[in-house]
Amino acid sequence: MAWSLQRLPALSEVQFVRWSKLLEERTGIQLAHSQRTLIESQLSIRMRELGFDDYDDYYQQVCRGVSGQLEWSVLIDRIAIKETSFFRHRPSLELVRRYLQQKINNRRVDGSFDVWSVGCSTGEECWSLAMLVNDCFELASLEPYYGITGLDISLSALAKARQAQYPERKLLSVKADEMQRYLQMTSDGRFDVVSKLRDRVCFSHANIIKPGSLPAMKVDVIFCQNVLVYFRRWLRRDILNVFAERLKPGGLLVIGTGEVTDWEHPGMRRLVRDDVQAYLRDGQE
Numbered sequence: 521m522a523w524s525l526q527r528l529p530a531l532s533e534v535q536f537v538r539w540s541k542l543l544e545e546r547t548g549i550q551l552a553h554s555q556r557t558l559i560e561s562q563l564s565i566r567m568r569e570l571g572f573d574d575y576d577d578y579y580q581q582v583c584r585g586v587s588g589q590l591e592w593s594v595l596i597d598r599i600a601i602k603e604t605s606f607f608r609h610r611p612s613l614e615l616v617r618r619y620l621q622q623k624i625n626n627r628r629v630d631g632s633f634d635v636w637s638v639g640c641s642t643g644e645e646c647w648s649l650a651m652l653v654n655d656c657f658e659l660a661s662l663e664p665y666y667g668i669t670g671l672d673i674s675l676s677a678l679a680k681a682r683q684a685q686y687p688e689r690k691l692l693s694v695k696a697d698e699m700q701r702y703l704q705m706t707s708d709g710r711f712d713v714v715s716k717l718r719d720r721v722c723f724s725h726a727n728i729i730k731p732g733s734l735p736a737m738k739v740d741v742i743f744c745q746n747v748l749v750y751f752r753r754w755l756r757r758d759i760l761n762v763f764a765e766r767l768k769p770g771g772l773l774v775i776g777t778g779e780v781t782d783w784e785h786p787g788m789r790r791l792v793r794d795d796v797q798a799y800l801r802d803g804q805e
């Protein structure tokens with residue numbers, strides 16, 4: 521049998537704990553024991569690509585200086601769960617629409633309307649936000665003065681997000697009128713996001729457990745779904761405290777329903793809703 525086809529030995533309990541600790545220290549992502557096979561297969565695929573046949577040798581490589589950091593960024597692309605879709609949770613997105621419409625109606629949009637999609641994966645969440653924010657500006661016949669920033673730890677996910685091109689099967693939750701206005705079919709049957717949205721959306725590498733890696737600006741909306749669930753509860757609360765400080769007065773924070781049950785912040789008020797979990801920052805909108 522060719523060497524490259526040989527199975528690597530199973531990841532031992534001690535090795536699993538060691539790799540899990542490293543992942544959690546660096547990203548916040550906590551692995552369940554049931555994910556041992558997943559991590560074992562991702563590690564072994566990568567090790568085979570590089571010619572390693574020992575998990576511990578590869579561990580040393582990943583922890584070694586600049587080359588280790590580069591290797592880590594490849595590995596995290598393989599390990600992080602990046603599942604996402606357009607309009608994944610419409611009620612949460614519609615809340616952002618209503619929030620902006622109200623601001624526009626009350627003439628409270630002064631300056632740019634800025635949104636973060638944190639843990640944006642391959643971009644579908646950002647483009648969904650861009651569609652509804654753009655709708656609001658167009659409906660009010662206002663200049664589209666807004667910016668959406670997608671943030672993620674995975675460089676490969678961000679690269680796909682920037683391409684802004686998706687196969688039709690990814691667009692099942694996009695309504696016909698949204699398809700018509702915001703997506704264009706390419707010659708090979710895929711769909712490109714139109715340039716008026718691309719002009720308003722940018723993507724940036726960030727690790728949310730390192731607040732210094734987040735952009736320095738304050739924003740109107742922070743949208744963060746299906747990310748905190750991978751973190752320990754104390755870490756979720758710490759991250760939400762950082763988000764609270766990054767909102768403009770009156771800003772809106774939207775997370776996934778049930779992702780955090782025990783967080784309170786003196787400057788934030790939870791909205792009373794069953795289908796979405798969201799908080800408003802104190803202060804004038």
Ligand SMILES: C[S@@+](CC[C@H](N)C(=O)[O-])C[C@H]1O[C@@H](n2cnc3c(N)ncnc32)[C@H](O)[C@@H]1O
Pocket residue numbers: 546547548549600601602603604605608638639640641642645671672673674677726727728729744745746747
């Ligand atoms: C399951 S996806 C969620 C995508 C999207 N928010 C949604 O709800 O459809 C989780 C994303 O969080 C990213 N992520 C995980 N840990 C992160 C961290 N520490 N900093 C930034 N992004 C992280 C992953 O790379 C992945 O793209």
